[in-house]
Amino acid sequence: xxxxxxTTLIELLLYIGxxxxxxxxxxxxxxxxxxxxxRNQVIEDVNxxxxxxxxxxxxxxxxxxxxTSPANGTTSATLSLDAGATQIYLQSGDLYLKKGANxxxxxxxxxxxxxxxxxxxxxxxxxxxxxxxxxxxTYKNPDGSREKTYSQRFYETISFR
Amino acid sequence: MSVLISSKKYESISSIEVxxxxxxxxxxxxxxxVSILSVVNTGTDLSKSIKATYLAEEGFEVMMNKKMANWSNxxxxxxxxxxxxxxxxxxxxxxxxxxxxRQVTIQTISNDTATNTVRKKITSSVAWDVxxxxxxxxxxxxxxxxxxxxxxxxxxxxxSGNYLNLTGNMTVRGMLIDxxxxxxxxxxxxxxxxxxxxxxxxxxxxxxxxxPLNDIVKYDHYLYIASDSNTREFVVVDLxxxxxxxxxxxxxxxxxxxxxxxxxxxxxxxxxxGGSVNEFEVYDLIDPTHPHLIGGYEVGYNVNDFVINGNYAxxxxxxxxxxxxxxxxxxxxxPHVIQTISLPGAYNANKIIQAGNNIYVSRxxxxxxxxxxxxNPASLTWVADLTTGGAVNDMDKLPDDSRLFLAVASTTNSxxxxxxxxxxxxxxxxxNIGVAATTVEYSVPDDMIxxxxxLSTNEVFKITPALWQ
Numbered sequence: 205x206x207x208x209x210x211t212t213l214i215e216l217l218l219y220i221g222x223x224x225x226x227x228x229x230x231x232x233x234x235x236x237x238x239x240x241x242x243r244n245q246v247i248e249d250v251n252x253x254x255x256x257x258x259x260x261x262x263x264x265x266x267x268x269x270x271x272t273s274p275a276n277g278t279t280s281a282t283l284s285l286d287a288g289a290t291q292i293y294l295q296s297g298d299l300y301l302k303k304g305a306n307x308x309x310x311x312x313x314x315x316x317x318x319x320x321x322x323x324x325x326x327x328x329x330x331x332x333x334x335x336x337x338x339x340x341x342t343y344k345n346p347d348g349s350r351e352k353t354y355s356q357r358f359y360e361t362i363s364f365r
Numbered sequence: 366m367s368v369l370i371s372s373k374k375y376e377s378i379s380s381i382e383v384x385x386x387x388x389x390x391x392x393x394x395x396x397x398x399v400s401i402l403s404v405v406n407t408g409t410d411l412s413k414s415i416k417a418t419y420l421a422e423e424g425f426e427v428m429m430n431k432k433m434a435n436w437s438n439x440x441x442x443x444x445x446x447x448x449x450x451x452x453x454x455x456x457x458x459x460x461x462x463x464x465x466x467r468q469v470t471i472q473t474i475s476n477d478t479a480t481n482t483v484r485k486k487i488t489s490s491v492a493w494d495v496x497x498x499x500x501x502x503x504x505x506x507x508x509x510x511x512x513x514x515x516x517x518x519x520x521x522x523x524x525s526g527n528y529l530n531l532t533g534n535m536t537v538r539g540m541l542i543d544x545x546x547x548x549x550x551x552x553x554x555x556x557x558x559x560x561x562x563x564x565x566x567x568x569x570x571x572x573x574x575x576x577p578l579n580d581i582v583k584y585d586h587y588l589y590i591a592s593d594s595n596t597r598e599f600v601v602v603d604l605x606x607x608x609x610x611x612x613x614x615x616x617x618x619x620x621x622x623x624x625x626x627x628x629x630x631x632x633x634x635x636x637x638x639g640g641s642v643n644e645f646e647v648y649d650l651i652d653p654t655h656p657h658l659i660g661g662y663e664v665g666y667n668v669n670d671f672v673i674n675g676n677y678a679x680x681x682x683x684x685x686x687x688x689x690x691x692x693x694x695x696x697x698x699x700p701h702v703i704q705t706i707s708l709p710g711a712y713n714a715n716k717i718i719q720a721g722n723n724i725y726v727s728r729x730x731x732x733x734x735x736x737x738x739x740x741n742p743a744s745l746t747w748v749a750d751l752t753t754g755g756a757v758n759d760m761d762k763l764p765d766d767s768r769l770f771l772a773v774a775s776t777t778n779s780x781x782x783x784x785x786x787x788x789x790x791x792x793x794x795x796x797n798i799g800v801a802a803t804t805v806e807y808s809v810p811d812d813m814i815x816x817x818x819x820l821s822t823n824e825v826f827k828i829t830p831a832l833w834q
Contacts, residue, residue, distance in 0.1 A: 226390070233397050240405040247408030251415050258419065276765060277451045277786070326427075328452040329517045329765065329833075330434035334427065336448070356412055359462060361423040361453070363430040 243351040246343045253316045253341055254358045257299060260311060261337060264290055264301070265362045271333045274325045283323045283335070294321040299339075316341045326361070333364040410497075417465055417491040417499040424469045424489030425503055427453045435518065436507045437832045439485055444469045465493045474504065483507045517812050518830030520768050520782050521793040528815060528827035531556055532571055537817025537824050540806040541581045541588075549817070549825065550578035550590060555602065557609065563811045572611055574600055582625045582632075587653050589632065591622035598622040598636070601654050617658050618642040624670050631697060632656050635668035635680060644668040645680055647697045662692055662700040669729075672719045677703075677742040679724050681714035688714035689726060691742050703743050708735050709750060716759055720766040720785055723748065727757035727771075734760075734771070734783070736790060749789050754778020761807040761814070768793070770814055772802035780805070780816055780828060798826055 211219075264285060265271075272287050274280035282293040291302045297317035300308040312318050320340040327333045342355040378386075427446050431438035431453070438455075445460030445467060446453055459468045467489070474484040483506065490500040531537070535551040542548075546569075547560040553576040558566040575594035582589050588602035588609075597613035598621055616622060616634065620642060624635040632648040643661025645668055650656055667683035671692075678692040678700065686707040694700045708714055712731035717724060722740045727733075732755050736748040755775030762769050762785070769783040769790070780796040804817035814828040 229394055229397075233401055236401045237404060240401060240408075244404070244408035244411075247412050251412055254415065279451070324448070324451055326448065326451060326453050327430075328434075330430050332430055332433045334430045334453070336423075336453070356416075357463065358416065358419055359423060360419045361426045363426045363433075 239351040242349070243354070246345075246352050246354045247356075249313070249315050250341045250343055250354060250356050253312055254339070254356065257311050257318075257339065257341075258337075258358065258360050260301065261292065261360065262362055264292065265335055266365045268364065271325055271327075271335060271364070274323055276325050276327050279322050279324045281321055281323070283337075294318060312341070314344070316343055318342075320357070330363075334361065335363075336361040410494075413465065413493050413497070414499070416463065417493060417497075420462055420465055420467050420491045421489040421499055421501055424467055424491075425487065425501075428469055428471070428487050428489075429503075429505065431455075431833075432505060435833065436483075439471050439487065439505065441471050441473055441485070444471070465491050467491045517763050517765070517768075519833050520763065520770075520830045521784075522831035523780075523782065523794060523796065523814070523828050524831070525780065525796050525798050525816070525826050525828045527823040529558075529566065529825035530823045531825070532568070534821040535824050536577075536819040537803050538576075538578055539581045539804055540815055540817060540825075541583060542806065542808045542811075542815075543583050547815075548581055548583075548588060550574075550576075550581050551824075552577040554578075555581075555588075555590065555611075563808070563813060570609060572602070572609065574611060575613065579621070579623050580625045582627050584627045584632070584650060585653055589625050589627075591625050591634070593621040595619045595621070599634075599656075603654070612654065614655070616648075616656065617646065621667075623668060626671070626673060628673055631659075633671070633673060633678065635671050637667040638665060645671065645678065645692060645700060647694070647700065660694075660696075660698040660700055662702065664690065669714060670716045672717045672724065674719045674724075674739065675742070677739075679717055679719070679739070679742075681717045681726055683713045683729070685711040685713060689717075689737075689745070691739075691745060693742075704745060706737070706745055709733070709747070716757065718760045718762060718769070720762050720769065723785070725760060725769060725785070727753075727760060730756050732756055734769075734790075736785075751783060751790050751792070753792070754781060754795055755801070758802060759804045759817075761805045763807065764809055770805050770807060772805035772816060774801045776800055779818075780814075780826075796828065802826075 268285035270286055273284035284291050289304055299311040299318045301311055302308040322338040324336040326336045337360050340357045345352040444455040447456045447460050459466050470488040472486045474486050476483045485505050486502055488502040492498045539550040545561040547558040549556040555572040555574050557570040559569050560566050575597050577593045578590050580591040586604045590600035592598045592600055596615045596619045599614050599616035601612050603610045620639040621637040626633045630650050632650055634646050636644050638644050644664040646661040647659055648656035649659050669681045669683050671678050671680040676695040678694050680690050682688040687705050688708050689706040690702050691704040692700045693703045710731055713729035714726055715729045716727045724737050724739050726735045732753045734751040737745045738748050755773040755778055757771045758774050759772040767786045769785045771781040773779055777797045778795045779798045779802040781792050782794040784791050784793050800818045800820050802816045806815045816826040818824050
């Protein structure tokens with residue numbers, strides 16, 4: 205009689221199976237959450253960098269008197285303002301700001317690299333200079349993690365004041 | 366006993382309990398999955414949201430910039446924005462960038478005709494995915510419009526109309542617009558118009574001057590006019606007095622003056638040949654009523670025109686060969702030639718204009734404009750020739766060096782617009798005003814062109830660009 209009250213082997217196997225499935229689901233969820241957290245951190249870093257760079261470009265362009273390069277209707281990988289007194293350019297995957305004779309300052313963090321920095325002088329016939337900027341930021345991913353592979357392209361147009 | 370065993374057996378988990386357990390488990394797992402997906406998508410959403418912000422800002426910046434160029438550019442409607450040949454253009458309805466859809470909607474809020482004040486609302490709306498939208502708005506007015514120096518309109522589609530009927534039967538030989546005055550020289554008259562309202566100029570003075578008159582420039586409160594009248598070839602018009610006073614004098618030597626240019630308080634002149642006189646001369650203007658000769662260069666032939674760029678003057682010579690010379694004026698006391706060129710075709714060189722690093726030369730009785738690169742002034746290089754609708758009497762250009770305007774000696778091709786933005790130049794528009802054009806003058810503040818003719822009435826035409834679409 206006691207023999208029949210206890211847990212049968214089948215029941216035990218069933219419980220172990222259910223618990224295993226549950227643990228598997230939990231660990232998968234944990235892994236996905238962990239990946240999502242890492243990816244969101246990467247996206248957040250890239251977005252923050254883009255905002256910082258675009259804000260700085262806004263500030264420099266709006267404070268400038270003249271756009272030295274590129275010429276009207278042309279593109280360049282260097283933004284040169286006020287006869288070269290302010291220059292923003294790409295070098296070895298980093299974006300630099302150079303003011304006069306001062307040393308160039310790197311604008312992006314060590315977490316991201318910059319590519320495709322294209323400046324267009326879209327002024328056309330307007331009395332106010334119009335600059336369109338295209339920039340691509342890529343998260344540096346030295347260990348090659350899939351969730352940390354992220355690149356984003358941003359566009360912004362800024363008019364002289 | 367068997368009953369007890371049997372009853373224990375039926376106390377185990379029922380089907381309903383299993384279903385409930387599985388349902389609870391499924392719901393919990395579904396909840397966890399949805400939460401995870403939500404977290405996963407957060408980053409992507411944030412990224413698109415930031416992109417949307419940039420695109421919306423771009424919509425404002427482009428529209429506000431276009432508004433500065435011309436108020437008419439902010440026309441009511443729903444638009445997209447697109448770069449075409451590196452210029453932002455409005456396109457119908459919307460534009461799509463990286464799966465984000467942008468619409469710029471412009472709507473008139475109020476229009477006070479009494480004060481000519483128009484208020485418009487610009488909404489730059491960016492939508493992505495499903496039901497995700499960012500729609501900021503700004504209000505703009507045309508208060509800046511009346512005082513802004515308007516940028517050029519669409520000069521590839523200009524229209525012409527009558528503008529001025531000069532007293533008498535006149536041939537317009539030169540025009541100058543300066544502030545609220547328009548000066549027109551003819552064969553023997555100087556007309557001074559009040560140009561405060563460009564659409565309705567009023568005649569202030571009609572002064573008779575011995576001519577024919579060839580060119581007019583303004584220095585401080587004086588007008589200088591070049592004349593063919595020997596011994597009276599240099600005309601000074603004093604504008605300091607309520608009624609302008611005209612004095613004439615011979616400028617160093619009594620040979621026709623063809624062209625005048627003021628640069629850095631110096632007067633540069635080009636004249637006809639005669640004796641051993643320099644045909645290209647430089648004067649200082651310490652005494653503005655009596656320029657003092659400080660340097661010159663003897664060409665040996667009539668100099669029809671010249672243009673100065675940096676330390677070099679490019680002069681056109683009334684000769685069928687060796688008719689373009691480059692003069693180094695680094696030392697204005699001692700100008701000297703550094704290059705002589707024979708233009709293609711055996712025709713005299715006529716007018717010359719510089720745009721960017723290029724110079725353009727028209728010819729006498731020859732329907733061509735020659736383009737030379739002056740990147741190295743000591744070594745001009747031929748770039749291209751343009752066949753025009755007739756010999757070109759005069760040239761002017763847009764300040765951005767994108768278009769050249771030709772006054773053509775042709776009754777059917779009187780005015781031509783030439784695209785000079787590329788290496789080769791092309792005619793974009795030809796206007797037939799039924800008479801040959803003698804002069805052309807582009808007014809930067811008004812974005813209008815005035816075309817002079819030899820008609821007996823309505824000698825001056827006004828040409829206006831189309832509005833940008």
